[in-house]
Amino acid sequence: MLLTRLRELINEADMLISQHAIYISKLERAIRNHEEFAHKTCHECSFGVKWDSMVVPIKEELPEEVKALVEEIEKIHCEFHEVSMQIDPKNFQLSDEEKLNRMKKLSASLFQKLLALKRLVKEE
Secondary structure (H helix, E strand, O other): OHHHHHHHHHOOHHHHHHHHHHHHHHHHHHHHOOOOOOOOOOOOOHHHHHHHHHOHHHHHHOOHHHHHHHHHHHHHHHHHHHHHHOOOHHHOOHHHHHHHHHHHHHHHHHHHHHHHHHHHHHHO
16 A cells, blocks of 8 residues: 555656756756746755655654655755855856756756656566
8 A cells, every 4th residue: 555655656757857857948948048947945846745745744654765765866866956056047157057968967867866766666
């Protein structure tokens, strides 16, 4: 039962990850056009909302290996949004390029961890 809820979310992993790629694209467009950007926290984006409702309530009951991976995913996801919020598209700085690259790496890492979780949950 526990892992069933987790599997539901994992089955949407591709869609949820693509939303982070779109988030980066929209941020880059806002930078190019010097426009406002509606930053979201890791609890406000679609992934975060689903994660908080489906995974957080059962996290403490998960097998230790699964729980460790879940916590890693949470950390990476929140860092992605924290880095994003440091970028002001209307006042883009050279150092922001490094932040954008960091976001892209975090997004890739998030995808890898979700795939690892998907494999782990299938095995359980």
